Amino acid sequence: MTIEDAGTAPTRRTTLADVARQAGVSTALVSLVMRGAPGASPANREKVFRVARELGYVPDSRARALRQGRSQLLGVMFHVQQTFHADVIEGIYEAAEAAGYDVVLSAVTDSRSEDKAIGTLLADRCEAVILVAPTSSREWLAEVGGRLPTVVLVRHVRHPDLSVVRAADVKGLALAVDHLVGLGHTRIVHIDGAGSPSAEQRRRGYRTAMERHGLTPQIVRGGWAEINGSQAVDALLAGGGDLPTAILAFNDPCAMGALSALHRAGIAVPDEVSVVGFDDTHLAGFSHIGLTTVRQDAGLMARLAVARAISLIERSNGADEHGDGVVVPALVVRGTTGPCRR
Amino acid sequence: MTIEDAGTAPTRRTTLADVARQAGVSTALVSLVMRGAPGASPANREKVFRVARELGYVPDSRARALRQGRSQLLGVMFHVQQTFHADVIEGIYEAAEAAGYDVVLSAVTDSRSEDKAIGTLLADRCEAVILVAPTSSREWLAEVGGRLPTVVLVRHVRHPDLSVVRAADVKGLALAVDHLVGLGHTRIVHIDGAGSPSAEQRRRGYRTAMERHGLTPQIVRGGWAEINGSQAVDALLAGGGDLPTAILAFNDPCAMGALSALHRAGIAVPDEVSVVGFDDTHLAGFSHIGLTTVRQDAGLMARLAVARAISLIERSNGADEHGDGVVVPALVVRGTTGPCRR
C-alpha cells in the first residue's frame, strides 16, 4: 500500500469547468461552444475558444460519451501482423469518419487473444464491432453478435446475429485456377490457410475448379504467414515426388514465403513453377517479381462493413438486416505466373 | 433533426446497478466483487459473479476511469502501413499489460493525420503517449510533451519535455557500410528516407562511415515505403551513369522496392548489386532472397518505451527523467549482399 499509491494520476487535466471559470461564463455555454452548437454570442464564442486554447483544453471523450448515453464508437478487432488488415483499417477510418463515428482499434497479437481484444471493445462500450478475420468459434462470435451489432469481415459464418462482409472466395480461386490452366498447367497445388478464416472456402473453391477442369486437386497444409508458405514448399520438396508446375497460395504473405523457399531451392519462378497469391496487398506489387494474385478490394469491404455496422446501430428494430455482403474478387496478373514449360 | 435522431443507442447495456438489483445486493458490493477487492462474503461473491455472467455484464471502462480520476491508459500513435510498427505494437501490448496498463491505439493513415491521431489520444485521457516514428514538427511534439508524459520512438528529438527511445542509427549505418566495404564495394549509394524520422541521422551515419573509408558518399532521395525504393532505383538507372555496386536503403520496405526495381531491370542481386535494408522486419527473412539488414530490436524498444512512459506517469515529480534510451543495432547478413564483382 505504499508503493501502489505512488502511482496517482499526473497533473490534473483542465476541464470544462476550468475554462468556464477562467472565461467567466457557465459550463453549459462552454459546452455549446466546444461542440459548435448554436446558441452563443460571437463575443462569448470567441472568448471561450481563446481561453480553451490558452488552457490547452481538450474535451474528455469518456465523460461526453457517458453523459450522452452513446459512444459513437466503432470497435475494430484485427491482427497486427496481417498486412491486409492494415489496408482494411485505412478504409474503416475513412468510412467511419465520414459517417460521424470514431474508431477504436483492438489488436490481436501472439500474446493477446481475440477474446481479450473483443473484451476491451465491449468495455469501451462500442456501439458496434467489426471483427476482421476472426478465428474464434462460431459460438463465441454469435454470443458477441447477441450483445451488440457485429460485422464479421473476411470470414464465412452464417448466423442470425452476425453480418458478414467477405470476398467470393470460391470464385476467386476459380479465377486463379482458370488462369493457370489457361497457361497450360495441370499439376497445380494449393497451399491452404490451415485453420484461418476463409481457408475452408478457398480449399473448396480450389477443389471445385480443379475438378471442373478434370484435374486432380492436391492440397498441402499452410497458413496465413510467410513462414507457412515457406515451410509448405520445403515439405513439397522433401516429399521426393516431382514438383507441381504451379502453386496457389492461401494469401499473399503465404505466397511470398513460397517464393522465398523456391528461390532458396534454386527453382525459377515462373519458368519452372508459377505462383499465385490472394489479397493483393500493396506488398504484392513490390515483391521481387510482381506477384500474380487475386485481388479483394480492402477499401470496398471496409466501406461495406462500416455501412452495415451503422445501419445495424441505427435501426435496432430493422428485423434481420443481416446477410452476407459479398465482394467480387479479380485476378491481377503480374510476373509470378507464366506458361507451363513441363 | 428527423434523420439525425434516428441514430439512438441500441438496447441499453447492463450496468452494475442491474446486476445489484438482480442479485439483491448493493451496487457497492457488486463493485467490490467485480474488482476482486476484499470485503464480500464468499456466498455473495459467488452470487454476484453468477448474476453478472447471466446478464452478460461488462464493466464500463469509461465510467470507471472517470470515477477513479485516472484511465490507466497508454496511448500509442503509429502508422498502419509500417510493418515495423506492428512489431513494436506487439511489444507494447505485452509490456503494458504486465505493468497493469491498457493500451489505446491510434493509427495514422493517408487520410488521418498525426495531429488527429494524437488529438483522439488526448481526448481519451491517456496518462502517457508513445509516438512511434512521428513526423510532426519538433514544436508540436514538444507541446504534446508539455501536456502529458510523452515517449518518442524511433525518432531523434532533443527536448526537455520528450523522452526518446531509438536505435543508434549512425552506428547502424556504419555497420552496413563496413560490411559492404569488407566485401570490396566502393561505389555504395544510400537511398535515404527523405523526410522520415531518423532519415537525417541515417544519412549522417552513412556519410561519416563512407568518409572514414575514404569513399565518396552518394545519396538519392527515397522514403519509407516500397514505392520509394523502387522509384529511387529507376531514377538511378535512368541517370545513365554506371550503377553503384551496392545500395543501402533507408529501411526494409524501401530495400524491397529497390530489389523489385532491380529485378525488373534484369540486374542480379547480389551478383551485380548488393542491397542492405534497415529494421529487420519479419518480412526481411522471407523476401525472395533473404534481405541483409540492420536489425533494431522492436520488442526491446517497446519495453523501454513502456517502462519510460510509466516511470514518467508515476513520479510526476522526478525532475527530468527524460533522456535518450538508445538501443544498439546489429547487422544481419542474409542473401542480398555478396562480394563486389566489379
Next chain:
DNA sequence: CTGTTAGCGCATTCAA
C-alpha cells in the same frame, strides 16, 4: 442568448 440543475455508470467515502 445565458445560467442552473440533474444525472450518465461507476468507485469511494462513511455509517450501520
Next chain:
DNA sequence: TTGAATGCGCTAACAG
C-alpha cells in the same frame, strides 16, 4: 459485511 450518499466531466433540459 453491507448499503446510502457523493461526485468524476460532461451535456440535455429547463428556467431566466
